[in-house]
Amino acid sequence: MRxxxxxxxxxxxxxxxIAEAYASVGNVGIGFDILGHCVxxxxxxxxxxxxxxxxxxxxxxxxxxxxxxxKPEDNTAGAALLSMLRALDLPFGFELTLHKGIxxxxxxxxxxxxCVAAVVAANALLDTPLPREALYPFAMDGExxxxxxxxxxxxxxxxxxxxxxxxxxxxxxxxxxxQWHCALVHPHVVLETRKAxxxxxxxxxxxxxxxxxxxxxxxxxxxxxxxxDLVREGLSDVLVEPRRAPLIPGFYAVKQAALDHGAFxxxxxxxxxxxxxxxxxxxxxxxxxxxxxxxxxxxxHASDALVAPIDGPAARVV
Amino acid sequence: MRxxxxxxxxxxxxxxxIAEAYASVGNVGIGFDILGHCVxxxxxxxxxxxxxxxxxxxxxxxxxxxxxxxKPEDNTAGAALLSMLRALDLPFGFELTLHKGIxxxxxxxxxxxxCVAAVVAANALLDTPLPREALYPFAMDGExxxxxxxxxxxxxxxxxxxxxxxxxxxxxxxxxxxQWHCALVHPHVVLETRKAxxxxxxxxxxxxxxxxxxxxxxxxxxxxxxxxDLVREGLSDVLVEPRRAPLIPGFYAVKQAALDHGAFxxxxxxxxxxxxxxxxxxxxxxxxxxxxxxxxxxxxHASDALVAPIDGPAARVV
Numbered sequence: 001m002r003x004x005x006x007x008x009x010x011x012x013x014x015x016x017x018i019a020e021a022y023a024s025v026g027n028v029g030i031g032f033d034i035l036g037h038c039v040x041x042x043x044x045x046x047x048x049x050x051x052x053x054x055x056x057x058x059x060x061x062x063x064x065x066x067x068x069x070x071k072p073e074d075n076t077a078g079a080a081l082l083s084m085l086r087a088l089d090l091p092f093g094f095e096l097t098l099h100k101g102i103x104x105x106x107x108x109x110x111x112x113x114x115c116v117a118a119v120v121a122a123n124a125l126l127d128t129p130l131p132r133e134a135l136y137p138f139a140m141d142g143e144x145x146x147x148x149x150x151x152x153x154x155x156x157x158x159x160x161x162x163x164x165x166x167x168x169x170x171x172x173x174x175x176x177x178x179q180w181h182c183a184l185v186h187p188h189v190v191l192e193t194r195k196a197x198x199x200x201x202x203x204x205x206x207x208x209x210x211x212x213x214x215x216x217x218x219x220x221x222x223x224x225x226x227x228x229d230l231v232r233e234g235l236s237d238v239l240v241e242p243r244r245a246p247l248i249p250g251f252y253a254v255k256q257a258a259l260d261h262g263a264f265x266x267x268x269x270x271x272x273x274x275x276x277x278x279x280x281x282x283x284x285x286x287x288x289x290x291x292x293x294x295x296x297x298x299x300x301h302a303s304d305a306l307v308a309p310i311d312g313p314a315a316r317v318v
Numbered sequence: 319m320r321x322x323x324x325x326x327x328x329x330x331x332x333x334x335x336i337a338e339a340y341a342s343v344g345n346v347g348i349g350f351d352i353l354g355h356c357v358x359x360x361x362x363x364x365x366x367x368x369x370x371x372x373x374x375x376x377x378x379x380x381x382x383x384x385x386x387x388x389k390p391e392d393n394t395a396g397a398a399l400l401s402m403l404r405a406l407d408l409p410f411g412f413e414l415t416l417h418k419g420i421x422x423x424x425x426x427x428x429x430x431x432x433c434v435a436a437v438v439a440a441n442a443l444l445d446t447p448l449p450r451e452a453l454y455p456f457a458m459d460g461e462x463x464x465x466x467x468x469x470x471x472x473x474x475x476x477x478x479x480x481x482x483x484x485x486x487x488x489x490x491x492x493x494x495x496x497q498w499h500c501a502l503v504h505p506h507v508v509l510e511t512r513k514a515x516x517x518x519x520x521x522x523x524x525x526x527x528x529x530x531x532x533x534x535x536x537x538x539x540x541x542x543x544x545x546x547d548l549v550r551e552g553l554s555d556v557l558v559e560p561r562r563a564p565l566i567p568g569f570y571a572v573k574q575a576a577l578d579h580g581a582f583x584x585x586x587x588x589x590x591x592x593x594x595x596x597x598x599x600x601x602x603x604x605x606x607x608x609x610x611x612x613x614x615x616x617x618x619h620a621s622d623a624l625v626a627p628i629d630g631p632a633a634r635v636v
Contacts, residue, residue: 031531031535032524032527032528032531033528033532034528034531034535038616088515151528165532165536165539167532167535167536168532169551170536170548170551172535172536172539172548173496174539201523203522203523204520204521204522204523204524204527205522206350206518206522209350209522209527209530209531209557210350210351210352210469211353212527212531213349213350213527213530213531213534214351214352214483214485216531216534216535217349217352217353217483217485217490217534217535217538218483218488220535220538220542220543221483221490221538222491224539224542226536230488232492233485233488234489236381317388
């Protein structure tokens with residue numbers, strides 16, 4: 001059967017592909033729901049097998065999280081593959097095995113990484129693989145299962161690499177100097193995305209928007225110009241951070257530890273509780289990560305830390 | 319007396335300087351209070367004379383507006399000069415004659431142009447003129463007299479030229495392709511800035527802000543990349559325009575006229591009632607301006623139109 005399929009489709013590639021998508025910092029403080037960058041060092045792996053049945057099956061989930069739904073519609077990666085299958089009207093299906101490397105509720109884009117790893121692996125099994133941008137809608141259909149909202153600030157950087165502006169229909173990679181590094185510290189506390197979103201309910205004043213959009217614009221201009229001073233001036237979340245910080249034990253001490261090491265800025269990664277800082281070079285980020293972890297420990301929580309270039313690599317087929 | 323002063327201060331320049339500041343498009347739809355660009359073709363002129371008394375005097379105001387306060391503290395340009403005089407602790411003063419070329423309440427930055435023309439002229443009279451950015455706080459102290467709020471989206475482009483990101487403390491010029499043009503149409507209706515600001519009272523939803531900041535980011539990225547498609551996708555004001563459009567007779571017809579000529583986007587200039595559109599070249603902007611004026615005429619109002627490059631010139635000493 002497999003031989004026959006390969007014979008009739010000379011462009012068919014292998015029957016199995018494995019892809020890894022890295023963690024990411026969503027929001028980046030000043031770009032709520034629209035800006036994110038990847039952070040190499042932790043990631044989810046998806047092993048996808050092409051199957052003759054036009055369906056999606058989840059064979060197994062293992063790693064740092066395993067109690068996830070196996071029904072494809074209810075699983076972020078499964079839903080992403082279903083979206084891909086239907087949109088492309090493929091004459092075959094996918095069987096997925098997911099190896100979770102990113103904890104759920106960590107604010108490091110765990111659900112997005114599962115979606116992206118799955119669609120990137122599946123894409124490698126297509127007779128004519130699509131460009132990365134074309135996978136975005138499928139990954140988004142998966143992400144919405146986890147978070148309840150359509151935001152691509154984690155998906156975008158995982159698909160394209162580096163710092164990415166992600167609107168509902170468009171991904172734009174923003175240039176970042178290669179030496180700028182991120183320290184990302186993940187305390188061992190779970191903060192559910194839905195709960196973190198609830199903290200944002202209610203109304204906002206126009207002045208808050210003006211201040212936040214000025215900061216966003218400064219960071220974008222600073223990245224395009226490679227101007228650390230502009231980023232330093234802009235990388236300050238006046239809109240979301242004040243509302244979510246109380247959900248994260250020790251947040252302000254952790255942030256201060258980053259700033260004490262010369263961070264351009266530091267804030268909540270995604271919906272939290274992870275905290276990130278941006279630094280001019282790797283050495284500063286490493287030193288800061290150490291003290292950021294100490295601050296979390298002081299607040300009663302062990303943590304993991306990642307240090308990686310902001311302009312990091314996209315998901316890849318391994 | 320004058321001879322004596324010049325003798326004792328060998329660096330002293332002339333005793334009189336004239337500067338012109340051009341009109342501007344504030345907000346640019348997606349950058350409320352923080353983004354603007356200048357539009358050559360209309361402007362305010364300030365004639366500033368160095369006087370021995372350490373004070374600011376307004377000798378006369380003429381042009382399209384003349385019934386403005388002559389008391390320096392109550393006049394935008396006078397207040398800007400006072401701010402400059404005090405901050406620099408100058409051993410002399412300024413006498414100002416203002417020639418207004420921009421109508422008040424037009425949404426074309428009339429008050430800002432008076433401030434900028436005045437400080438640019440006065441700066442030319444200093445023994446050591448300051449860089450343009452250093453004049454920003456003085457101009458801001460003048461602008462606040464007219465508008466009641468500290469926003470630099472008109473001041474910034476007038477001081478630096480082109481498209482400028484203006485936060486309270488910083489000006490950043492954003493690159494724009496030379497061929498991109500703006501059509502700015504000013505209907506002969508007065509819309510007071512304070513009234514236009516009142517339309518923005520109340521609360522805002524976070525989702526509005528996410529959409530607007532995505533649009534802002536697309537426009538900034540599009541300008542840095544010279545990518546018209548990104549600007550076309552982003553140049554849409556979902557936050558302020560819906561609240562102010564009812565104050566402008568015929569607004570939606572005028573906007574549509576711009577879009578019908580291929581505008582990247584079109585919206586309210588500053589606080590209105592002027593309407594601007596951005597176009598890929600001069601010819602499209604000229605054709606659109608014609609039909610935008612026709613749409614205002616249909617709504618009962620005569621208008622003026624300006625067509626100029628978005629990356630236009632800063633205020634200059636003439």
